[in-house]
Amino acid sequence: MSGLRLLAGPSLSSGSETYADHVRRLGAATLAGRALIEALGRSGLTGRGGASFSVAVKWKAVAVASKGRAVVIANGAEGEPQSHKDRLLMTTRPHLILDGAFLAARTLRANQVVLYVGEEHGSSWAAMERALDERPEAERRIARMVAAPHRYVAGESSAAVHLVEAGIATPTTTPPHPRERGVASAPTLVQNVETLAHIALIARYGDAWYKSAGRRGAAGTILITITGGVKSPGILEVEAGTTIEEAVAMAGGVSEPAAALLVGGYFGAWVPVDKGWALPLDAAALKAQGMNLGCGVIGVLPATRCGVCDTARIMRYLAQESSAQCGPCFFGLRALSDAIGRVAERGTNRDDLARLKRWAVEVQGRGACKHPDGAVIFLRSALSTFADTFASHPAHWRQQPA
Amino acid sequence: MREGLHLSIDRIKCDGHGLCAELLPELIRLDDWGYPIIAPGPVPDHLLPLAQRAVATCPVLALALRRTAASK
Numbered sequence: 001m002s003g004l005r006l007l008a009g010p011s012l013s014s015g016s017e018t019y020a021d022h023v024r025r026l027g028a029a030t031l032a033g034r035a036l037i038e039a040l041g042r043s044g045l046t047g048r049g050g051a052s053f054s055v056a057v058k059w060k061a062v063a064v065a066s067k068g069r070a071v072v073i074a075n076g077a078e079g080e081p082q083s084h085k086d087r088l089l090m091t092t093r094p095h096l097i098l099d100g101a102f103l104a105a106r107t108l109r110a111n112q113v114v115l116y117v118g119e120e121h122g123s124s125w126a127a128m129e130r131a132l133d134e135r136p137e138a139e140r141r142i143a144r145m146v147a148a149p150h151r152y153v154a155g156e157s158s159a160a161v162h163l164v165e166a167g168i169a170t171p172t173t174t175p176p177h178p179r180e181r182g183v184a185s186a187p188t189l190v191q192n193v194e195t196l197a198h199i200a201l202i203a204r205y206g207d208a209w210y211k212s213a214g215r216r217g218a219a220g221t222i223l224i225t226i227t228g229g230v231k232s233p234g235i236l237e238v239e240a241g242t243t244i245e246e247a248v249a250m251a252g253g254v255s256e257p258a259a260a261l262l263v264g265g266y267f268g269a270w271v272p273v274d275k276g277w278a279l280p281l282d283a284a285a286l287k288a289q290g291m292n293l294g295c296g297v298i299g300v301l302p303a304t305r306c307g308v309c310d311t312a313r314i315m316r317y318l319a320q321e322s323s324a325q326c327g328p329c330f331f332g333l334r335a336l337s338d339a340i341g342r343v344a345e346r347g348t349n350r351d352d353l354a355r356l357k358r359w360a361v362e363v364q365g366r367g368a369c370k371h372p373d374g375a376v377i378f379l380r381s382a383l384s385t386f387a388d389t390f391a392s393h394p395a396h397w398r399q400q401p402a
Numbered sequence: 403m404r405e406g407l408h409l410s411i412d413r414i415k416c417d418g419h420g421l422c423a424e425l426l427p428e429l430i431r432l433d434d435w436g437y438p439i440i441a442p443g444p445v446p447d448h449l450l451p452l453a454q455r456a457v458a459t460c461p462v463l464a465l466a467l468r469r470t471a472a473s474k
């Protein structure tokens with residue numbers, strides 16, 4: 001592959017690309033309507049917000065139900081603390097995202113486009129607002145910016161709909177899914193901003209071009225955020241199917257010996273390095289191995305850090321971020337966080353270990369949204385990856401820097 | 403997915419009264435915080451009348467019988 005796609009063009013450090021430069025560089029999209037939906041289907045593109053759901057399936061559902069009143073929400077909430085790729089895209093290539101959003105609006109006959117941007121992402125907000133100002137009047141007329149509150153669950157699709165509709169960023173019970181009944185009861189497409197940017201390029205160059213990138217049978221490129229014990233942490237665009245080992249090499253390699261990898265961020269799972277290096281960065285390939293690409297965060301845990309303590313900190317965060325609407329999520333995550341906190345702080349005890357194992361199974365599937373599921377899948381991966389540490393954890397939490 | 407009627411819970415509405423578990427202990431038990439855990443799979447025919455009663459008794463209308471497994 002000739003390098004970058006989403007991040008091709010002017011240097012990223014020169015700020016956001018203007019509409020004039022964007023149009024000069026890429027020209028206009030040639031595919032729209034049914035032909036675009038078919039191309040998206042053939043491309044196999046899946047969402048980059050965390051759930052890796054088929055784009056074409058969602059578009060077809062909204063198109064059928066639209067009747068000219070569908071709503072498109074470009075999801076730039078980026079609530080995952082470790083992820084930065086959506087912000088990079090919003091600040092440097094806002095017009096790719098807007099192209100995708102307005103192509104969706106035209107194709108799905110939507111009469112509203114909402115740019116849903118994290119309130120704490122100041123420069124992303126400014127860049128998206130400026131970019132929207134540069135668009136043609138017909139597009140500006142149907143679009144508006146809406147601030148996503150700084151909460152982890154605010155980026156969940158039904159929470160985004162709830163915020164746009166009623167100003168409350170908490171998830172609602174599904175079904176009905178937003179694609180069936182969303183903002184003002186209209187079918188609503190919630191799509192991650194990176195996904196929309198890929199759509200903007202597929203609408204220009206087609207699905208065969210999209211699939212011409214990709215390794216080991218995977219298609220396209222993905223944005224990933226590499227954090228933790230690497231020499232140059234940050235955001236990379238890699239071909240789908242690139243192994244984690246190759247991606248970490250692109251990030252300068254490990255800064256010290258690594259013990260485990262966090263694949264998919266807080267939505268994902270820990271794996272021991274010996275198993276993790278060879279994993280391909282591709283939604284379908286990871287799913288086949290019981291893993292999740294999530295929003296593309298890869299965390300490298302140095303051998304000098306304690307996986308139990310890091311997991312305890314993340315569990316505490318996830319428990320605090322419950323929207324406190326569903327008993328099993330609110331009470332369950334709090335109890336899990338307390339139990340692993342005790343192990344981290346005071347050392348291993350058998351009762352807490354048994355509780356952690358039982359609750360991590362019982363809580364799954366019992367929230368209105370997938371927040372508790374993400375948390376317990378993550379916790380179970382810690383229980384197996386760090387099994388030895390869990391079995392004999394000393395009372396040392398406070399000795400570890402946060 | 404197996405055919406038949408499944409019990410499903412609106413987790414936002416449910417406030418853990420636990421009445422359903424009292425009426426239908428064969429299929430519903432409570433977790434450590436008093437919220438129901440439903441046995442997987444369709445409701446067996448002989449338990450349908452009890453399941454319908456549990457649905458009707460839930461004080462916040464959180465419990466439902468659905469044709470597909472919404473698994474919530």
Ligand SMILES: Cc1cc2nc3c(=O)[nH]c(=O)nc-3n(C[C@H](O)[C@H](O)[C@H](O)COP(=O)(O)O)c2cc1C
Pocket residue numbers: 046047048049050051052053075076077078079080152153154155156157158190191192193195196369370371
């Ligand atoms: C707790 C939770 C938080 C989420 N946060 C985000 C987010 O910040 N940004 C995002 O794009 N998707 C987020 N999602 C995923 C959305 O629900 C939805 O699947 C996604 O925006 C759809 O777009 P995509 O198909 O293009 O990925 C979150 C999901 C959950 C369960």
Ligand code: SF4
Pocket residue numbers: 153170171172321322323324325326327329330366367368369370371372413
């Ligand atoms: S599962 Fe948790 S985060 Fe999701 S709606 Fe219920 S309480 Fe809120």
Ligand code: SF4
Pocket residue numbers: 411415416417418419420421422423436437438459460461462463464465
């Ligand atoms: S009776 Fe209703 S509110 Fe009470 S636990 Fe059962 S489903 Fe929840």
